[in-house]
Amino acid sequence: MTRSFQTSGAPHMPPQTTVAKVMLQVLLALIPGVLAYVWFFGPGILVQITLATIFALLFESLMLRWRGRPLKPFINDYSAVVTAVLFALCIPPLAPWWISCVAMLFAIVFAKHLYGGLGQNVFNPAMVAYVVVLISFPQAMTSWLPPVALAEHSLGLADTFVTIFTGKVPVPGGWDAVTQATPLDTLKTGVDAGRMVPEIRNSPLFGDFGGRGWEWIANWFALGGIFLLFKRVINWQVPVAVIGSVLLLSLPFWLLDPDSNPFPLQHVFSGAIVLAAFFIATDPVSGCVSSRGRLIFGAGVGIITLVIRRWGGYPDGIAFAVLLMNMAAPLIDRYTRPRIYGE
């Protein structure tokens, strides 16, 4: 009596990991940083994350349907959610609702699906989205909040909703009462106006290293990043190269002229460097594949960010840096292919 069996290719074991598992771990690792964000800047970020996620999933479903792809496995891979959350973490917490809509249109439709969908995008979708809205709507994208502790008026959840959906701030004084320049902005305009860095840093906006509040958020993002390193979701090369290059490159400037250049740790703990080092520049799809390639990629991100901060028109430049390095990634890959066994 013989018996027949279904056949399938090797290996004959269940997969160790899946795309969904990787994305979920990334989302999990972002939680401490997001909670810190809420602690320091109020509940606006949660509204932005929710909005961006809804729009991302909406555009994801539309594009999957249009491309004739099955909805379930691709919606459940959480990749659109990761894009949405990373984008939301980059924008002002009170940005109007339609910012997320426009941004996710560009992230999911243009940067992701028109390039071939998951795994095929050349550019980091969250950064494409951020740059599009930053350039198109500079006013809305630069209305940042001071830390709750410093704010004249801090908005509760209901007021936050009203602000995001109507564009009007329901407190006396309106927008001017609730927004303030970011530490990086303050630094840039201050230095441009000829003031000295130590003097600028006397502003209560600054903490021990970077901006008040911001530096602690960065710490919690770093903690999440270390979790991802430990789980082998990301490799050490990119975060080390991004942060290392920022430290190394800013050091000589600071040593030579500490009055007009911030000290290296201030650079690291300002803006989105830590978030980008662990969560954005580590995107495997738009990054490099070899260890050497990742080191070059990360160093490139760090260097370009510093160049933009020092000489460019924007207070922070990490999104541009990531996109520029995304462009260079295939070339870097070509020249950094590891030696093969026996070669």
Next chain:
Amino acid sequence: MTMASSRQIELAREAGKRIHHFHGGLRLRHNKKISCLDAVERPPLPAVLVVPLLQHAGDVAEALVHVGDTVLKGQPIGQCEPCATIHSPVSGVIESIEDRPMSHPSGQKGPCVVIRPDGKEQWIELKPLDNWLDADPDCLITQIQSCGLAGLGGAVFPTHAKMRDGRDRKTHTLILNGVECEPYISCDEMLMREQPDKIILGARVLRRVLGAEHVIIAIEDQMGSVQRSLTACAEFAESENISVIKVPKIYPEGGERQLVQVLTGLEVPAGGRPSDLGLICQNVATAAAVAEAVTEGKPLIERYITVTGNGVTHPRNYLALFGTPVSHLVDCCGGYTADVARLVVGGPMMGYPLESDSAPVVKASNCILALSHQDIAEPQPEMPCIRCGECARVCPAMLLPQQLHLQIKNDLWKPLEEYGVGMH
């Protein structure tokens, strides 16, 4: 093609003095114990035996018998130069010569000799080499060839051809591979426990053929009982320059190139073979078969094979005749369990699936693995690669599989060469 330098060959002489590492690799659950509980036995004779005429890369052997012929146990039934000769595993009658499933990764049918055993187990006259210690290496190679020896580790490369190459290329060290790095498989472990004398004797014969100085028997570091049985046997006490070396159990350490790297710290040159470094690797089971071929004149007609997995009732090892249908072995193990889902020849990493258990045991079959539903993943839709790089991290050949995958998906076949495909 890269050539090995004389400096590398000198370094290769130090093989086994230190344990080195290879790139990547995986730590897998062994799952070996379940099949190691019973002593190895021969199963009862099956009703018919199906012996494929193609058992390794190369041409199909030419049948030396016709339908209706009576054959003796050990009689040659298939031959072609430079294949390893194929012998009848039983005495009996040739029932047919026809295309049947032949236990091949392709799953294709091929010409097989179907033999109905007469139960008498009548051998042909065996011609052992009485004084192999004085025998000419060529004479030993001829004996190995006529006994149909082929690598029993899975590649089934004809042993005489490999030994001829090794003899011509000044081999200094013979490596016997007892590293069964695939989970579940335990046939080599059982052989080393039960027949250490044959393995050591075979090693000495092979060393004489090669004119080599050293023999290294590589085993996994958790095979303590194997080490004891190999070093305690009488044959080992009489031999010189044979060392048993434990290597860490990391998949695929049993791969020839990885084993060479672990023992010597050297890489086999691209496009080359271990013999470029003065090394020849043979499986321990091949060495035992060499001992039988030389001292008893016994052709290769049977092998140790593991029948295991959660899909069989009573996992164990058998000494099975080639041509024995897989279904017969599974029946002898108490049959399948209720939740058997997949039948694999070899281990879970590199084994190939069988469509039907009517396929026979062949020289390459080291394991019949019956997996249950829990052991394998339910088929899922393929998700796109996000280049997470886990494949490159574990790749022992230091390839970039994610890049290869990308090129193939985009139909870019030319750049594949740049990434190492087709070099080896």
